[in-house]
Amino acid sequence: MAEQKAPSPANRARIQQNVISVFCVLAAIMVFVWLILSSVSLETDTGDNSSNSADESSSVISADKNKEDVVKNDDSSSDDSSAPQPVTKDSDDFADACFVGDSRTVGLSMNSGKPLATFYCATGLNVSSALDEKNITLDNGNMGNVSDALAQHQFGRVYVMFGINEIGWPYVENFQAEYEELINAIKEKQPDAKIYIQSIIPITASKESEGEPWTNENVRRFNVAVKAAADNCGVEFLDVGSALADANGYLPEEASTDGVHLVKEYLLKWLDFLIQNT
Amino acid sequence: MxxxxxxxxxxxxxxxxxxxxxxxxxxxxxxxxxxxxxSAESSKSVTEIADELRNSITFKDNLNPLEEDMYEKLYGVTADSYKSAKIYIGGGTIAEEIACFEAKDEASLETIKNAINKRIENMKQSSKDYSPEEMGKLEDPVIVTKGNCVYMCISDDNAKAKEIIG
CATH class of the missing domain: 1.20.5 (Single alpha-helices involved in coiled-coils or other helix-helix interfaces)
Structure with missing residues (x-):
């Protein structure tokens, strides 16, 4: 910008003043822009607490329009506390799946984050009471057994897990026979579904220290019967238990608060195993 | 010039x-x-109260936030009935749970309160045969209504819960 002419002193002064003016204007514009950006970020930070809940609510509203997306949104928006991160998220919404089982499946029903999945389960349910007692709430509000429940809808997949309440039974043969009766009842009510019989998840070493019947040897013994029942009925056996066990075949201590029922992190590992293998 | x-x-x-x-x-x-x-009737939002209940009370179970798209499944509460909410749940065998809602209006508040009572009845149904020791907490849950907000806490420390809710 240097003038090649020889400016007079007055002209030079004028040029210098102009340059200074331009720089001042530029500086003012930079300050102006910085202040605007600062107030925008301040507005965002201050409103963050109030907008956080609104975001959660709006993600639920969007759920009514598109449930598949909600599984993604909520899994990311609900992580504002100490909850462990889920292993997998959206690759399977289990909309065509039904889970049948005992209190371990109850834990899964509460923590799965899969609102489209169906759960027919109850605390204390076993392979005998599943058919003999009415422990499942049906769509009409009445109570029914597992067979009544499965008569209500047709599913693409049925995941079954029983056994932890039965490991103290004196005769494992009776357990196997009852399980086969249950599997056949499920097949009858769900002729087109892919049925998966899941192995019994082991217990922790601390639970095992309570003694009989709480031993992983019993879990292993009854799992032999679980597999035999699945094979005899021509349905698939899924070794969920081994997927969650440590190298010694125990449920890790951090996987459970009482040695038997899984914490959310391990319930999601269970779900992840199903996503990867079915 | x-x-x-x-x-x-x-x-x-x-x-x-x-x-x-x-x-x-x-x-x-x-x-x-x-x-x-x-936005809440008190100086703290319902989510803040829920978090404080979770963090200040000693729970036996491992409580985690329930995903919002599960609210309808577990509580029967739909998104159009509340402005904000937070629910903490455990693994299903121990009677410990936190549910705090800011309802959109009085009618929604009644719906939510009924849903909370139904949830507690369901928990009693699950516990009565196999976890009778949990029934005491379910017979005496902390449920507080303030304006259009309702706070529920099932724990071993009702006094602390009431102090936090205010």
Missing amino acids: NKKKLTALLLAGVTALTMGLTACGDGSSSESGSKSSN
């Missing part, structure tokens, strides 16, 4: 605009700040 005046005017204009916009920015940020504190 004209150039100087023009530059001076431009600088004055930019300064005035800057001051005006930042004032607006400060105004709206403090306005949203006051909105967030007034």
